[in-house]
Amino acid sequence: MHRFANPARFLRLAALILPWAAGLAVVCFAAGLYMALLDSPADYQQGQTVRIMYIHVPAAWMAMFVYTSMAVAAATALVWKHPLAEVYARAAAPLGAGFTLLCLVTGSLWGAPMWGTWWVWDARLTSMLILFFLYLGFMALVNAFDDPERGNRAGCILLLVGVVNIPIIKFSVDWWNTLHQPASVFRMGGPSIHPDMLWPLAVMAIAFKAYFVAVVIVRIRSELVARKIQALRLTQVASAAE
Amino acid sequence: MSEFFAMGGHAAYIWSSYGLAALVLLALLLVSLRGLRRQQALLAALETAHPSRRRRRQTAEEGLAAPGAPARSGAHAPAGEGGLS
Numbered sequence: 001m002h003r004f005a006n007p008a009r010f011l012r013l014a015a016l017i018l019p020w021a022a023g024l025a026v027v028c029f030a031a032g033l034y035m036a037l038l039d040s041p042a043d044y045q046q047g048q049t050v051r052i053m054y055i056h057v058p059a060a061w062m063a064m065f066v067y068t069s070m071a072v073a074a075a076t077a078l079v080w081k082h083p084l085a086e087v088y089a090r091a092a093a094p095l096g097a098g099f100t101l102l103c104l105v106t107g108s109l110w111g112a113p114m115w116g117t118w119w120v121w122d123a124r125l126t127s128m129l130i131l132f133f134l135y136l137g138f139m140a141l142v143n144a145f146d147d148p149e150r151g152n153r154a155g156c157i158l159l160l161v162g163v164v165n166i167p168i169i170k171f172s173v174d175w176w177n178t179l180h181q182p183a184s185v186f187r188m189g190g191p192s193i194h195p196d197m198l199w200p201l202a203v204m205a206i207a208f209k210a211y212f213v214a215v216v217i218v219r220i221r222s223e224l225v226a227r228k229i230q231a232l233r234l235t236q237v238a239s240a241a242e
Numbered sequence: 243m244s245e246f247f248a249m250g251g252h253a254a255y256i257w258s259s260y261g262l263a264a265l266v267l268l269a270l271l272l273v274s275l276r277g278l279r280r281q282q283a284l285l286a287a288l289e290t291a292h293p294s295r296r297r298r299r300q301t302a303e304e305g306l307a308a309p310g311a312p313a314r315s316g317a318h319a320p321a322g323e324g325g326l327s
Contacts, residue, residue: 047251048249055260102262102263102266218271218278229288236292
């Protein structure tokens with residue numbers, strides 16, 4: 001029974017957090033879109049296209065954050081057999097894949113007018129594409145086994161192996177020559193972008209994070225109900241066999 | 243106003259970025275909410291179709307134990323209602 005104690009406690013906590021996260025996401029998206037589209041200045045080099053940044057950069061941060069959190073969950077699942085860790089990884093994966101896709105496509109839409117190309121096979125873009133495939137691979141792998149325990153185990157190992165990609169993405173702009181501009185927010189010596197652009201970016205980043213928290217809670221609840229259905233079916237099969 | 247929508251000549255790139263973001267985020271939200279609702283409906287249907295085996299056995303045991311051994315059914319009762327619900 002102690003196996004279910006943690007999910008039960010989690011569900012109580014999640015019910016408290018969900019309305020706040022959803023509300024914060026709505027408020028921050030409204031404020032962030034206003035600031036990003038109307039209140040912030042055009043860039044002196046990139047003109048209006050700089051507004052793509054307010055989608056592209058939060059999506060990229062979330063893509064890396066979600067993957068890192070899934071890798072931590074995978075380690076927790078493998079070492080301590082925490083029952084919620086695998087559930088979290090399964091619930092978060094489609095969201096992380098969505099953020100990565102957004103980052104790649106908006107980056108392309110930004111690159112076309114500013115770099116003169118939709119895509120280059122340089123380190124930053126390629127490592128981000130690999131991250132997208134890691135998400136898809138994880139989602140395919142966990143559902144590829146008849147026994148969900150084996151699927152989860154294989155998925156956790158994939159997550160841990162793939163985490164090597166995260167520092168490669170982060171430092172790719174420093175380690176290799178690339179069209180992609182270097183970090184301008186999380187860098188030594190503080191952000192190098194003007195507060196008029198930093199604020200909308202921060203608000204949009206909070207909106208993305210709050211959105212993720214709200215939706216991942218919904219998805220975890222769904223996964224837990226699915227597990228309960230599975231357990232119920234197993235006991236019914238067992239009682240029918242008696 | 244039309245100047246705002248023109249976005250300095252880059253309207254196609256900027257608005258498709260924002261449109262795609264809205265599309266992806268809303269789609270993931272709706273799919274997640276619908277998935278939760280479907281699983282909850284399935285669970286409710288299963289629980290009404292097959293009332294809990296544990297509960298059935300418990301009432302059967304209580305029925306058997308009632309005349310002779312009240313202590314035994316008492317020992318089983320706390321273990322019966324588990325954390326599943």
